[in-house]
Amino acid sequence: MAKILIIEDEDSIADVIRINLSLPGHDVYRASDGDFALELIEEETFDLALLDLMLGKTSGETVLTRLVEKEIPVIVLSAKSNITDQVRCLRMGADDYITKPFNSLDLVTRVDVVLRVHKKIRVPSGAMFYKDIMVDKCRHEVLLSGERVELTPKEYDLLVFFIENAGNVLPRTQIASTVWGYAFDRENRTIDIHVQRLRKKLGLTSALKTVSKVGYLLEGAS
Known part of the structure; x- marks a missing residue:
């Protein structure tokens, strides 16, 4: 900082x-x-x-x-x-x-x-950025326009996964295996619910898109 x-x-x-x-x-x-x-x-x-x-x-x-x-x-x-x-x-x-x-x-x-x-801001080691979102991986904290946002552990893991793969379509099967560690179940709405929460908490309604019958896409930061 x-x-x-x-x-x-x-x-x-x-x-x-x-x-x-x-x-x-x-x-x-x-x-x-x-x-x-x-x-x-x-x-x-x-x-x-x-x-x-x-x-x-x-x-x-x-x-x-x-x-x-x-x-x-x-x-x-x-x-x-x-x-x-x-x-x-x-x-x-x-x-x-x-x-x-x-x-x-x-x-x-x-x-x-x-x-x-x-370019004089001292960025925490391991920090990630997406638009006005900063993820401090050392402190396990998320800031939106400088304000701390409370996320659950899985919401945090999901956000990191999306930012690391911004610009790429992520199938639900890949999200389930990477973030939750189990095979995707079409009847399980856990992923969709967590995505909805991220959209609401971080203002990602337009940037975090649903790709019909596939998964999700977080638009590139540029």
Whole structure:
């Protein structure tokens, strides 16, 4: 995961951001003012900074300039919705600009996008990806847009099998033998029920297709 610095003077907002970014495993630090932020920037190495422009003491623009100089990706958080402010920050080197109040899911998604663009996200060993789904095979966890999704052991095994074979039609006989370890029984609806659950929990209704009289196909991620 990534090492992220929150530069925000409002405790309630900082706490919400910290909770949402800690869930997927990011290491989150916080500076409540510009001076402390500048100190941390010099002492630590960060993969991303979330910067509130309206800070006490040292201005947010000053901190933004230093972050850009240190080549730390920046997402600006601000109550200023004026397009002029947004353009100015982006021209100064910010990677994204989010206006307050913000949606937590939108924030986490934008963080993931910026980290992927800069390729500084520390991916867990053995991690698998399919669109906005990440499977951490070491921790046996599944994240959807940064949010943990609870799966049963067989749902997890089935998801891994589908992702490993994305783009290929998988016959029910192969799914039964590989995931469940027994021969396929046409009267047994276990596979179909588990597929329905995966579609619902992970938003795979359109991507995980039924191939009539054969099995299932998880579309290629591209």
